[in-house]
Amino acid sequence: MSKITQNKEDISSYSNFDEIIQKEVFIDVSLDFDKKQMLGTMEVKYEILSSEIPNVILDLKGPEIVSVEYVIKNEKNEEKTMIPLTYEIYSENVYKDSLGTPLIISLDNVKKNIPDEYNKLSKSKTLMLCIKFITTENCTGIQFLTKEQTYTKKYPFMFTQCEAIQCRSLFPVQDSPSVKSIYKVKTSIPSPLTFLFGGIKKESYLDNKSNQNVTIFEQKIPIPSYLVAFVAGELEYGKISERCGVWTEVGLCKIACNEFKDAEKYIQIAEEYFNHPYEWEIYNLLVLPFSFPYGGMENPNLTFVTPALLAGDCSMSNVIGHEISHYWTGNLVTNKNWKNFWVNEGFTIFMERKLDSALLGEEMENLEAIVGNNELIADIKLLGLDSEYTKLSPDFGGNDPDDGFSTVPYEKGYQFLIFIEKLIGKDNFREVMQKYIKKYRYKSVDHTAFKEVLEGLINEKLKDPKKIIDEINWDKWLYEKGIPSYKNDFSSKLLKEAEKLAEDFLQEKEDKSSVLKVFKEWHTNVKLAFLNYLLDNKNKIDEKIMKNLKNELNLAEEYNSEIKYMWYLLALDKKVEEEIPNIKKFLETHGRLKYVRPVYFAWIEKDYNQAKEFFDKTKYLYHAFARRIIQGKFDKGK
Ligand code: BES
Ligand code: ZN
Numbered sequence: 001m002s003k004i005t006q007n008k009e010d011i012s013s014y015s016n017f018d019e020i021i022q023k024e025v026f027i028d029v030s031l032d033f034d035k036k037q038m039l040g041t042m043e044v045k046y047e048i049l050s051s052e053i054p055n056v057i058l059d060l061k062g063p064e065i066v067s068v069e070y071v072i073k074n075e076k077n078e079e080k081t082m083i084p085l086t087y088e089i090y091s092e093n094v095y096k097d098s099l100g101t102p103l104i105i106s107l108d109n110v111k112k113n114i115p116d117e118y119n120k121l122s123k124s125k126t127l128m129l130c131i132k133f134i135t136t137e138n139c140t141g142i143q144f145l146t147k148e149q150t151y152t153k154k155y156p157f158m159f160t161q162c163e164a165i166q167c168r169s170l171f172p173v174q175d176s177p178s179v180k181s182i183y184k185v186k187t188s189i190p191s192p193l194t195f196l197f198g199g200i201k202k203e204s205y206l207d208n209k210s211n212q213n214v215t216i217f218e219q220k221i222p223i224p225s226y227l228v229a230f231v232a233g234e235l236e237y238g239k240i241s242e243r244c245g246v247w248t249e250v251g252l253c254k255i256a257c258n259e260f261k262d263a264e265k266y267i268q269i270a271e272e273y274f275n276h277p278y279e280w281e282i283y284n285l286l287v288l289p290f291s292f293p294y295g296g297m298e299n300p301n302l303t304f305v306t307p308a309l310l311a312g313d314c315s316m317s318n319v320i321g322h323e324i325s326h327y328w329t330g331n332l333v334t335n336k337n338w339k340n341f342w343v344n345e346g347f348t349i350f351m352e353r354k355l356d357s358a359l360l361g362e363e364m365e366n367l368e369a370i371v372g373n374n375e376l377i378a379d380i381k382l383l384g385l386d387s388e389y390t391k392l393s394p395d396f397g398g399n400d401p402d403d404g405f406s407t408v409p410y411e412k413g414y415q416f417l418i419f420i421e422k423l424i425g426k427d428n429f430r431e432v433m434q435k436y437i438k439k440y441r442y443k444s445v446d447h448t449a450f451k452e453v454l455e456g457l458i459n460e461k462l463k464d465p466k467k468i469i470d471e472i473n474w475d476k477w478l479y480e481k482g483i484p485s486y487k488n489d490f491s492s493k494l495l496k497e498a499e500k501l502a503e504d505f506l507q508e509k510e511d512k513s514s515v516l517k518v519f520k521e522w523h524t525n526v527k528l529a530f531l532n533y534l535l536d537n538k539n540k541i542d543e544k545i546m547k548n549l550k551n552e553l554n555l556a557e558e559y560n561s562e563i564k565y566m567w568y569l570l571a572l573d574k575k576v577e578e579e580i581p582n583i584k585k586f587l588e589t590h591g592r593l594k595y596v597r598p599v600y601f602a603w604i605e606k607d608y609n610q611a612k613e614f615f616d617k618t619k620y621l622y623h624a625f626a627r628r629i630i631q632g633k634f635d636k637g638k
Helices: 108-113 115-124 253-259 263-274 317-326 338-360 362-383 408-424 426-440 447-461 465-472 474-479 493-506 515-521 524-536 543-553 561-573 577-589 593-606 608-621 624-635
Strands: 020-032 037-048 056-058 064-073 080-084 086-089 103-106 126-134 142-145 157-160 180-190 194-197 200-207 212-224 230-233 235-239 244-249 283-287 302-305
Touching: 064 086, 064 103, 080 108, 108 115, 115 126, 180 194, 180 230, 194 212, 235 253, 244 253, 244 263, 263 283, 263 317, 263 338, 263 426, 302 317, 317 338, 338 362, 338 408, 338 447, 362 408, 362 493, 362 524, 408 426, 408 447, 408 465, 408 474, 426 447, 447 465, 447 474, 493 515, 493 524, 493 543, 524 561, 561 577, 561 593, 577 593, 577 608, 593 608, 593 624, 608 624
Parallel strands: 020 180, 244 283, 283 302
Antiparallel strands: 020 037, 037 126, 056 103, 064 080, 064 126, 086 103, 142 157, 157 230, 180 212, 194 230, 200 212, 235 244
């Protein structure tokens, strides 16, 4: 068996995209809900980059390979001849559990049996393979839900989540964000279910013979594999604007359209900031069942979101602003490997807050930055101050990049960009962003792309450029561990109000001034800042203060999941037994890791056995990723 190694450009991939690169993918997929399988036939066009004709090494983790063939098309592209190829599945990797068991395809059969065709390859530099695959229960990028796990409880449901390196658990692929390809996808599913792909719908019809809904999608903008996305279920659609709409399970569409009504505005503000149009044409949102482990995922043309965003008051629309921003920072200009994940997320948080500042006022930007900074500090403490994952640009070695998932790339990245923005001025910064998007769209980059545009502008426009460039100190920002030593000033009037009220509770003031009256009207972010202050000072909170908080603010009755989970963290710390039924209900109806991870971790601290008993009963409600992270905590023991 040939020895293979991690790719130097992206150590999370075994594929040899430096020798041969995937350009176009056509997939014909169907689902078997009884067996919980996705079955597909893919035709992939590759371009050969090396002088020799290489083996094709693809990432793979979980699917069964049915066949691999070499495709010869006749001149008119009408007829195909298929030559079976030999392949191996490499299972002897040190890191096989996290990075998978790559597929190595040899072209020897072509060389031996049709040497003419083989010789042509060195000139044409392109080749086409046809691969048939079936997913298995080990495919962690795809989740099948039983009908009981859906909103109407009538039909089963399926969705995928490929970021960071789960595309390889759907089908064999060069699973690196360095590689961008265009896609055409044909989906077939029995009526009345809908099967969507993250692309633009080109054709849709009911095949009378099979009673299947057939839909053809296209993604003409080259995308990295982590943006491949499928979903199937009983879905309904509502329009928000000419180009925006919402897909939900049947019964939720109206509420969702209202909750996400600002999508169009967000897009327009982003277009203005970047001075670059929304290139993806259509923007749809998809509300998933609650087991979806993230708040949102910027799949092309189809942002996936958790149903927890349906708070009834648009209070979590920042997530929509975030995902929309990704269609420039992330989906057009893409991080080239997971070490540079902050180039996606830090820039996107920066944009998210710019959009919220335009839509909700500058005060909100600062408040979000404060809430974000609180989350950053909490995460760094959880990871350990000395953890590699507290670096803005960490080394994942052979680990799954998802294992290092935290707010570090988001918030440290954001703070770095704000620091630069303050240094060179808002207008200059914006100009850099605009040039950066224009220059690097459709490409995959590391941080040097932005650095180059930034330094170009500094040299061209600013006085004493060398001094400014030195002051930026990239190495420190990229590789410093722990809490950032540079502190931005995010002071805010609303923060002071929140902290004042929290102090009043801590000091058990009878008269909590006028602030208490306005609590109900506070934006969620102010309430979060308030709760954060309490969590920071939890050692000062006794039973009586907890009672006061509960009676006067009724936090358990808040509808917003962000507020709820923070309240439960406090309740668990204070061992408030009467909240346990609410916490159970919360954990049974939320799958977003951001909430369930800290709540479980706090519950484990409080009462390991009680938490374990509940988790064992309910864990299959969760996505494999969330289940693995929480299980890991239990496995560490009491
Ligand atoms: N792209 C991410 C989600 C993601 C990251 C999935 C890494 C898998 C691996 C998405 O854009 C995101 O950042 N979501 C956040 C939204 C928040 C920052 C507003 C989330 O889900 O919490
Ligand atoms: Zn993001």
